[in-house]
Amino acid sequence: MVFSILLGLGFLFTSIDGLVKDDPIVIIKKYISYDKKRQELSLEYLKKRHGLIKLVPTIDPKIIVLHYTAGGTLESNFRYFNKAEIEEGRAVIRDQSNLNVSSHYLIDRDGKIYQLMDDNMFARHVIGLNYCAIGIENVGSKEAPLTDKQIIANIQLVKHLKNKFPAIEYLIGHSEYLQFREHSLWKETNKKYITYKSDPGDVFLQKVRLGLMELNLKSKP
Numbered sequence: 001m002v003f004s005i006l007l008g009l010g011f012l013f014t015s016i017d018g019l020v021k022d023d024p025i026v027i028i029k030k031y032i033s034y035d036k037k038r039q040e041l042s043l044e045y046l047k048k049r050h051g052l053i054k055l056v057p058t059i060d061p062k063i064i065v066l067h068y069t070a071g072g073t074l075e076s077n078f079r080y081f082n083k084a085e086i087e088e089g090r091a092v093i094r095d096q097s098n099l100n101v102s103s104h105y106l107i108d109r110d111g112k113i114y115q116l117m118d119d120n121m122f123a124r125h126v127i128g129l130n131y132c133a134i135g136i137e138n139v140g141s142k143e144a145p146l147t148d149k150q151i152i153a154n155i156q157l158v159k160h161l162k163n164k165f166p167a168i169e170y171l172i173g174h175s176e177y178l179q180f181r182e183h184s185l186w187k188e189t190n191k192k193y194i195t196y197k198s199d200p201g202d203v204f205l206q207k208v209r210l211g212l213m214e215l216n217l218k219s220k221p
């Protein structure tokens with residue numbers, strides 16, 4: 001354990017040194033459609049699932065949730081998120097809302113960061129917390145663990161977001177979201193609506209957190 005942490009630290013020091021300090025973060029805008037249908041379904045989700053009545057589907061970011069896509073490529077995932085309505089096959093989550101899943105960012109395996117929507121817009125990516133959560137998806141899966149370049153990109157992006165939104169207090173992996181069930185931030189009207197997640201992977205999370213220690217983001221309630 002100590003050895004792996006040391007290895008992780010070694011990795012970070014070499015990799016972060018590789019980053020040019022005054023190199024600004026590069027974010028490529030590649031927006032999914034936020035059309036009338038997505039807006040309507042987002043407002044409906046905010047009302048039905050979170051119990052929040054809003055005129056515009058915006059969020060106040062307090063938490064960042066890291067994910068992996070569980071497969072596909074940058075383009076196939078973009079096409080998937082671009083649809084406003086959830087596919088028929090995902091019955092468990094479709095039962096709760098027709099809004100499709102999406103996220104604010106999608107990071108490719110080469111570390112390139114794509115922004116899919118404005119930071120303060122509503123996206124469905126984590127039960128109970130969507131109304132205050134920014135989602136970062138990474139192209140990868142259990143079989144294709146996230147790359148070192150993705151680790152560096154996630155560190156850079158979280159720093160950028162914390163700087164932009166000082167109210168962000170938490171950084172979690174999707175696999176950790178259930179810890180918030182009894183927390184005051186949790187808003188889900190159906191107690192039985194739960195899914196079990198293993199993304200984005202423990203090693204990835206450990207390394208991202210090592211690179212963000214100075215921010216003091218909390219990992220649990």
Ligand SMILES: [Zn+2]
Pocket residue numbers: 066067068125174197199
């Ligand atoms: Zn996820």
